[in-house]
Every structure is written in C-alpha cells, then in structure tokens.
Amino acid sequence: MARTALDQTALELTNIAKSFGGVHALKDVSFKINKGEVVGLLGDNGAGKSTLVKCISGIHSPDKGDIIVNGETVKISSPEDARDAGIETVFQDLAMIPEFDIVQNLFLNREIKHKNPILRWLGWLDTKAMTRRARKSLNRLNTRIPSYKEKIHNLSGGQRQAIAIARAVNWGADIVIMDEPTAALGVEQSAQVNELIKVISSQGVAVLLISHNMQHVKDTCDRAVVLYQGTSVADVCVNDVTKEDLVSLITGATSVAA
Numbered sequence: 001m002a003r004t005a006l007d008q009t010a011l012e013l014t015n016i017a018k019s020f021g022g023v024h025a026l027k028d029v030s031f032k033i034n035k036g037e038v039v040g041l042l043g044d045n046g047a048g049k050s051t052l053v054k055c056i057s058g059i060h061s062p063d064k065g066d067i068i069v070n071g072e073t074v075k076i077s078s079p080e081d082a083r084d085a086g087i088e089t090v091f092q093d094l095a096m097i098p099e100f101d102i103v104q105n106l107f108l109n110r111e112i113k114h115k116n117p118i119l120r121w122l123g124w125l126d127t128k129a130m131t132r133r134a135r136k137s138l139n140r141l142n143t144r145i146p147s148y149k150e151k152i153h154n155l156s157g158g159q160r161q162a163i164a165i166a167r168a169v170n171w172g173a174d175i176v177i178m179d180e181p182t183a184a185l186g187v188e189q190s191a192q193v194n195e196l197i198k199v200i201s202s203q204g205v206a207v208l209l210i211s212h213n214m215q216h217v218k219d220t221c222d223r224a225v226v227l228y229q230g231t232s233v234a235d236v237c238v239n240d241v242t243k244e245d246l247v248s249l250i251t252g253a254t255s256v257a258a
C-alpha cells in the first residue's frame with residue numbers, strides 16, 4: 001500500500017513555547033522528523049535546545065503548542081508519558097550506574113522478574129532472559145561487548161554511549177533524542193557512535209540530535225533545525241548547506257524561513 005507523507009512523520013512539534021518566569025526559553029518552535037530520519041538540533045548557548053528536549057522527554061511541560069507522535073497529539077507530563085509515546089532520550093550523563101554491569105544498566109528500572117512465582121515474590125530477577133535480550137539488542141546494533149558482566153565504569157566512553165543507545169532502542173522507541181552523543185569522545189569512538197546512529201535510523205527510528213559540532217552534523221544528519229533565541233529559524237537539508245552556512249544561521253547572521 002502506498003504510504004502518504006503523513007505516515008512517514010514520526011514526530012511533529014507545532015508552536016512550542018516555554019517560559020521560566022520572565023525568561024522565554026522557547027517562543028515558537030515547529031518542525032517535523034520523519035521515520036528513519038536524523039535531524040540535528042542546532043543553536044547557540046541559551047537558544048533553547050535543552051529546554052525543547054526536556055519538553056519532549058517529559059521533564060518540562062510546554063506552556064503552548066502540540067507534540068504529535070505518529071499522527072496523534074500526545075500529552076507529555078512525565079518521562080513515563082514520553083516513553084509510553086515511544087520517545088527515549090539519551091542524556092549527556094547517560095543516566096547509568098557505573099558500579100552496575102551492562103545487563104543491569106540496560107534493564108535499569110525495567111528488570112525482568114523471575115518466572116518462578118516464589119522466587120519472583122522474593123524479588124529474584126530472570127538474569128538469563130535479561131542477558132539473552134541484552135545480547136540480541138547489542139548484536140542488532142552491531143555492538144560487540146566482551147562480557148555482559150562488565151561494569152559500566154570499565155567501559156570506554158564510546159561503549160557506554162552504545163549501551164545507552166541500545167537501552168533506548170531496546171524498549172521499542174520510535175524516536176530517540178540524543179544530547180551531544182559524541183561531545184566527550186575521541187575520533188574513533190565518535191565514528192562508532194555515528195555508525196550506530198546510522199544503524200538505528202536505517203531501522204526506521206527517528207533521531208533528534210543536539211550538536212555543536214558542524215562536521216558531526218554534516219556527517220550524521222539528514223536535516224538540521226536551527227533554534228535562535230527560542231524560535232526555530234531554519235530547517236535545512238544538510239547537503240544543501242556548508243558548515244559556514246550553519247554557523248551563520250546559528251549566530252543569526254542569516255536566516256531561512258523555517
């Protein structure tokens with residue numbers, strides 16, 4: 001069956017506004033992300049990127065505007081609401097417990113309880129099932145991990161980022177938001193994370209990526225949305241612009257109708 005353009009939209013934001021007292025962090029933000037598309041969210045310090053991500057991931061509630069997921073307007077008042085709507089966010093701190101192992105972190109707060117009712121009642125977990133699912137989800141992302149018993153603090157930054165991304169897609173997210181996923185990584189590890197972003201988008205996941213690195217945006221994103229003083233001022237195909245064009249849009253030196 002032929003799909004309409006509407007079928008392809010994973011996330012649509014219309015006229016989102018959010019103020020903190022007298023600070024208008026977001027005034028009017030509108031854009032769409034299609035399924036399988038990687039969109040860079042760009043903007044100078046204080047442009048409103050984090051506030052927007054927090055509105056989509058249920059940490060803040062927008063004062064105005066609509067969040068539409070797969071064609072349906074959703075009310076997101078908590079991180080649980082966001083997850084229920086199929087939105088997972090990988091924050092910069094990755095929200096992991098370093099002393100826990102990979103499987104424990106992948107299933108943090110969503111552990112699989114033991115099948116045996118008595119052991120279940122005693123609080124035992126089904127570690128075999130959790131390890132099996134962990135292997136499946138990391139293999140699906142072509143991420144090779146030496147041992148699932150490895151503690152997070154023994155992993156490289158790139159491996160940690162991979163676990164955080166795997167955790168997001170493990171739960172069937174349609175939309176994954178990433179806050180500067182390669183900011184703390186070296187060249188090789190950044191390349192691995194970029195590869196991972198390509199893998200999840202090729203599986204139909206829509207990705208919104210905050211970045212200050214124009215090369216990263218050019219390498220990874222299909223489109224870039226630019227916020228300027230709380231308003232979306234540009235929505236461009238990254239192949240149509242240079243890194244310098246993006247910087248001009250970010251600093252407000254030039255503008256494109258969003």
Ligand SMILES: Nc1ncnc2c1ncn2[C@@H]1O[C@H](COP(=O)(O)OP(=O)(O)OP(=O)(O)O)[C@@H](O)[C@H]1O
Binds near residue numbers: 023044046049050051
């Ligand atoms: N909880 C808050 N209370 C008051 N003001 C806030 C709050 N959160 C953000 N702001 C203000 O809203 C504006 C947008 O901030 P935001 O953190 O969203 O920008 P950003 O684009 O993510 O910046 P950066 O790239 O520096 O992280 C800023 O003026 C900021 O000071």
